[in-house]
Amino acid sequence: MTTVRDVLIVGGGPAGLSAAARLAAAGLTVALVDEQPELGGQYYRRPSPAAPGDHRPEGGRLIARVRDLGVDCLTGHLVWGVDDDGRTLLATGPDGVPARLRGRHVIVATGAYERTYPFLGWQLPGVTTPGFAQHLAAADGTPVGERVLVAGSGPFLLPVACSLLDAGAQVVGVAEAGHPYRPSLRAAASLRHPARLRELAGYAARLARARVPLWQGRVVTRATGDDRVSSVTLAATADPARPVRTLDVDAVCVGYGFRPQPELARLLACEIRADAVTGDAEPVTDRFGRTSRPGVYVIGEAAGIGGVHLARARGLMAAAHILARENGSTPGEIARLAAEIRGLDRFTSLNEALYPSPARLQDVLSRALTGDTIVCRCEAVTAADVRNAVLERAGGDLNATKSWSRAGMGPCQGRFCGFAVAGIVRDASGGEPCGVPVFPARQPVRPVPVETLLALGEQAEGAAG
Numbered sequence: 272m273t274t275v276r277d278v279l280i281v282g283g284g285p286a287g288l289s290a291a292a293r294l295a296a297a298g299l300t301v302a303l304v305d306e307q308p309e310l311g312g313q314y315y316r317r318p319s320p321a322a323p324g325d326h327r328p329e330g331g332r333l334i335a336r337v338r339d340l341g342v343d344c345l346t347g348h349l350v351w352g353v354d355d356d357g358r359t360l361l362a363t364g365p366d367g368v369p370a371r372l373r374g375r376h377v378i379v380a381t382g383a384y385e386r387t388y389p390f391l392g393w394q395l396p397g398v399t400t401p402g403f404a405q406h407l408a409a410a411d412g413t414p415v416g417e418r419v420l421v422a423g424s425g426p427f428l429l430p431v432a433c434s435l436l437d438a439g440a441q442v443v444g445v446a447e448a449g450h451p452y453r454p455s456l457r458a459a460a461s462l463r464h465p466a467r468l469r470e471l472a473g474y475a476a477r478l479a480r481a482r483v484p485l486w487q488g489r490v491v492t493r494a495t496g497d498d499r500v501s502s503v504t505l506a507a508t509a510d511p512a513r514p515v516r517t518l519d520v521d522a523v524c525v526g527y528g529f530r531p532q533p534e535l536a537r538l539l540a541c542e543i544r545a546d547a548v549t550g551d552a553e554p555v556t557d558r559f560g561r562t563s564r565p566g567v568y569v570i571g572e573a574a575g576i577g578g579v580h581l582a583r584a585r586g587l588m589a590a591a592h593i594l595a596r597e598n599g600s601t602p603g604e605i606a607r608l609a610a611e612i613r614g615l616d617r618f619t620s621l622n623e624a625l626y627p628s629p630a631r632l633q634d635v636l637s638r639a640l641t642g643d644t645i646v647c648r649c650e651a652v653t654a655a656d657v658r659n660a661v662l663e664r665a666g667g668d669l670n671a672t673k674s675w676s677r678a679g680m681g682p683c684q685g686r687f688c689g690f691a692v693a694g695i696v697r698d699a700s701g702g703e704p705c706g707v708p709v710f711p712a713r714q715p716v717r718p719v720p721v722e723t724l725l726a727l728g729e730q731a732e733g734a735a736g
């Protein structure tokens with residue numbers, strides 16, 4: 272059986288929830304699908320059902336409104352594919368039950384991944400991403416370790432370090448790859464965003480009180496340990512071959528910000544391009560979130576990184592555009608949202624100017640990878656394996672490199688290593704961009720139970736016979 276609604280939204284984070292509430296309030300039938308058991312996405316979802324306190328009350332209010340408006344909330348449903356008609360989404364519900372979902376309008380609001388980059392020893396237990404460490408700390412106050420280094424790049428590192436302090440960890444330092452916190456003309460532009468500046472200053476003050484050192488222009492190049500990480504080496508970003516400091520730790524959280532999840536947009540055959548600033552694969556969208564596929568929108572961080580407020584505004588803008596098409600014009604609403612989005616975009620541009628561009632880091636870090644570094648953890652493929660595949664067979668073709676080296680063929684389908692493999696391919700093939708810098712999306716985009724596929728086949732046979 273296929274669930275059909277006016278609008279089908281995949282992703283119940285700030286973007287998807289905002290769109291759902293607006294569309295349902297205007298009388299459209301809406302299904303909101305999320306793989307997690309609770310709505311809210313990365314920002315509004317309670318870290319665990321037992322998490323103490325009122326977690327982000329504005330999110331709780333938005334979720335309650337969505338439910339009150341009669342939105343069909345299909346939580347626990349993973350969307351993993353697109354049917355042969357190119358339009359019907361295939362999902363797995365709780366207990367592996369298959370679901371087929373269709374909307375006259377489809378909104379993809381699947382959010383972002385943390386951007387990881389390999390280094391020697393990153394497969395050791397105790398090496399995590401900042402998002403995971405923060406989730407663990409928020410869920411039940413558990414720190415990822417007792418002596419923790421937080422490293423990578425972006426404003427997110429500071430709140431993560433503060434969460435770890437609150438959870439009782441000793442944060443041995445925060446290592447930022449760029450130099451965003453030294454006085455500069457660019458940094459002065461942040462005075463135009465006083466609320467954000469206050470928030471950042473609050474985190475910095477908390478770290479200073481706890482005497483946590485903040486190193487700038489430093490990247491993690493090596494983690495060592497027997498059954499768990501026990502020490503980590505920092506090097507200068509400008510010269511990653513030159514170690515500058517080794518620290519004793521029992522956990523290290525490394526992440527270089529976030530990157531959009533492009534898989535579902537790709538499966539829906541939306542045009543994808545490499546973002547000029549970040550180098551990320553992003554769907555091509557207009558200011559309403561419309562893609563190259565009629566009736567398919569991509570919004571929130573699935574369309575580009577910009578934070579929770581921008582995600583909400585993009586959700587409302589896509590909804591306003593759909594309503595304009597369904598019920599006639601909504602010019603006042605669209606103009607107001609456009610102005611809000613312009614303001615939020617300015618903050619995103621400031622962040623992009625302050626922190627090193629991921630594309631630049633990709634260049635620097637790719638060159639620094641020693642041959643024995645495991646790049647694809649699922650398939651245990653090393654940097655040397657990837658370089659050899661490029662030089663001997665695949666040239667600058669990312670997908671051919673995947674075929675020859677097996678990098679990106681494991682259960683994560685390149686979500687963790689894809690960005691790094693693209694960097695190695697570009698570097699090894701003489702600096703030529705390798706087209707859209709992401710592996711093609713294959714369904715199922717995540718592992719699904721075989722029973723689901725069998726049940727889906729039986730449903731199709733039943734419908735045909």
Ligand SMILES: Cc1cc2nc3c(=O)[nH]c(=O)nc-3n(C[C@H](O)[C@H](O)[C@H](O)COP(=O)(O)OP(=O)(O)OC[C@H]3O[C@@H](n4cnc5c(N)ncnc54)[C@H](O)[C@@H]3O)c2cc1C
Nearest residue numbers: 282284285286306312313350381382402571572578579582
């Ligand atoms: C790990 C992490 C931690 C973060 N922590 C902070 C923070 O502390 N402070 C802050 O200001 N910002 C934080 N952010 C950024 C913030 O969460 C985002 O700006 C905001 O949540 C973006 O909203 P969104 O609706 O676009 O996506 P999200 O909030 O990510 O929501 C996307 C939703 O889509 C669902 N989904 C994805 N794929 C599928 C699929 N195939 N099938 C079904 N459902 C799917 C996900 O389960 C998720 O609920 C964090 C982001 C991440 C990734």
